[in-house]
Amino acid sequence: MPNDLAPLPTRDTATHATDARLVVRGLAKTVPGGRELFSGLDLAVAGGELVAIVGESGTGKSTLLNILAGLDEADRGVVEVGGTALGPLDETARTTLRRELIGFVFQAFHILPYLTLGQNVALPLALVSPDATRATSEAERLLHAVGLGGRAGDYARDLSGGELQRVAIARALVHRPALILADEPTGNLDPDTAARVLELFASAVREGGAAAVIVTHSPATAAVADRVLTLTATGLNASDD
Numbered sequence: 109m110p111n112d113l114a115p116l117p118t119r120d121t122a123t124h125a126t127d128a129r130l131v132v133r134g135l136a137k138t139v140p141g142g143r144e145l146f147s148g149l150d151l152a153v154a155g156g157e158l159v160a161i162v163g164e165s166g167t168g169k170s171t172l173l174n175i176l177a178g179l180d181e182a183d184r185g186v187v188e189v190g191g192t193a194l195g196p197l198d199e200t201a202r203t204t205l206r207r208e209l210i211g212f213v214f215q216a217f218h219i220l221p222y223l224t225l226g227q228n229v230a231l232p233l234a235l236v237s238p239d240a241t242r243a244t245s246e247a248e249r250l251l252h253a254v255g256l257g258g259r260a261g262d263y264a265r266d267l268s269g270g271e272l273q274r275v276a277i278a279r280a281l282v283h284r285p286a287l288i289l290a291d292e293p294t295g296n297l298d299p300d301t302a303a304r305v306l307e308l309f310a311s312a313v314r315e316g317g318a319a320a321v322i323v324t325h326s327p328a329t330a331a332v333a334d335r336v337l338t339l340t341a342t343g344l345n346a347s348d349d
């Protein structure tokens with residue numbers, strides 16, 4: 109599949125020893141009340157690699173995803189996406205980076221109810237590419253892939269929770285982001301649909317060369333990942349199973 113999106117920002121080779129699309133170093137976060145969610149967390153995710161993060165409720169998985177997205181701040185540490193450190197960026201530059209380099213499947217990143225499914229899915233690509241025809245056709249292709257072929261003209265306000273989740277997955281993939289962040293991406297789907305959508309998600313990540321981080325409680329979702337890491341107060345640990 110062609111990819112004529114803008115090139116990733118130039119990498120500072122002096123500080124990047126790997127080809128990781130996502131690099132996290134020494135991340136620390138203490139929440140009000142004094143509880144430490146993580147202390148000195150390190151993570152590198154390569155292009156085409158899918159990492160699942162699991163862990164008990166309240167260990168900070170969603171908070172970590174928000175920090176990786178530049179939506180929340182760590183107390184210490186560095187997050188680099190596509191070779192660019194988020195910390196020094198102002199809010200405008202962070203928004204631009206998020207738009208160009210990150211695809212989200214978050215509950216909070218709502219599908220817009222008064223746009224059609226096609227418009228919702230095309231939006232991230234339309235924002236970074238002048239080729240509206242391509243954005244429309246890519247959106248239709250991805251809607252078909254998530255089982256919503258022929259529904260591009262329907263309004264998002266009329267969809268079920270599981271249908272909306274599939275639209276969110278299509279929307280996260282459409283602009284071929286460097287990094288895909290997903291929070292329980294199949295949480296509202298029946299097992300068969302979840303398996304199909306996960307398969308699409310995993311092959312889009314591998315073929316498109318994105319780095320993907322998925323937070324999940326679902327063993328079936330974790331099973332498609334290349335690495336499963338468990339978040340505890342001491343950091344991210346490789347899972348035994």
Ligand SMILES: Nc1ncnc2c1ncn2[C@@H]1O[C@H](COP(=O)(O)OP(=O)(O)OP(=O)(O)O)[C@@H](O)[C@H]1O
Nearest residue numbers: 139140145163164165166167168169170171172325
């Ligand atoms: N800004 C904040 N102020 C106070 N507490 C916070 C803040 N952000 C996160 N927390 C707390 O940090 C903990 C981690 O929350 P988070 O939602 O990241 O956990 P999680 O591992 O994703 O949990 P779950 O699996 O239940 O979704 C929770 O106890 C939450 O209340």
